Amino acid sequence: MSNLSRRAMLAAAVAIPTTAATVALTGGIAHAEYSWGRTLEKGMRGDDVAQLQVRVAGWPGYNNILAIDSDFGPATEAAVSRFQEAYGLSQTGIAGPRTFEKIYSIQSADNTPIHFTYAELNKCNSTYGGGKVSATDAKISARRVMWRLEALRHALGDDPITVSSGFRSEACNNAVDGAPDSQHMYGRAADLTGTHSLCTLAKRARYHGFNVILGPGFTGHSDHVHVDIGSYHQWSAPNCF
Numbered sequence: 001m002s003n004l005s006r007r008a009m010l011a012a013a014v015a016i017p018t019t020a021a022t023v024a025l026t027g028g029i030a031h032a033e034y035s036w037g038r039t040l041e042k043g044m045r046g047d048d049v050a051q052l053q054v055r056v057a058g059w060p061g062y063n064n065i066l067a068i069d070s071d072f073g074p075a076t077e078a079a080v081s082r083f084q085e086a087y088g089l090s091q092t093g094i095a096g097p098r099t100f101e102k103i104y105s106i107q108s109a110d111n112t113p114i115h116f117t118y119a120e121l122n123k124c125n126s127t128y129g130g131g132k133v134s135a136t137d138a139k140i141s142a143r144r145v146m147w148r149l150e151a152l153r154h155a156l157g158d159d160p161i162t163v164s165s166g167f168r169s170e171a172c173n174n175a176v177d178g179a180p181d182s183q184h185m186y187g188r189a190a191d192l193t194g195t196h197s198l199c200t201l202a203k204r205a206r207y208h209g210f211n212v213i214l215g216p217g218f219t220g221h222s223d224h225v226h227v228d229i230g231s232y233h234q235w236s237a238p239n240c241f
């Protein structure tokens, strides 16, 4: 969908609050590129709120995790405000047309952020199958990881971040001697390298919604930084912080 038609639709939708999911055809493959049909602010609930939360969850503030719970509370408002600040918008904490336009500008047709792909987050197989959860659930988690990586990347000046390992099937995890209950098998983890030093990645990741950060000084993590969105909290990169 062109920016113009998207803007026209958004303008129409603001008057009649509905949630609009649009379908764009890209190279013959149908993708449902998500778009919002109403301005969202504190106190509102709905799937459109959850869709917003996925995309701003990389801006929760230091050592915070934004719940993807369809409920636009103070933490979502703060994350929207930080997203707006990071992308040069006025900090209202309200997600309206300008905020949605910015999200569309960094969103691919399959709803992943533009600098990361399902393929990059899965060098193990093409299906996201064979892990500890269904392929569908693994992809949902991988997409949540990607939006947080997009935030981390933007915060570090938009220099490339490389994912050396994302989702792993149980077989792939065994092949690399991964931990027995590795978050990689759930699609919730990414191993990072890139332009920045590993310590820069590990330290900055503390601001972008990762419960687990393992980096230089932690056994087995001298050549990458592991981040994940699992439910327990562990930060260890003794050579960095």
Ligand code: ZN
Pocket (backbone or CB within 6 Å): 184, 189, 190, 191, 226, 227
């Ligand atoms: Zn890892």
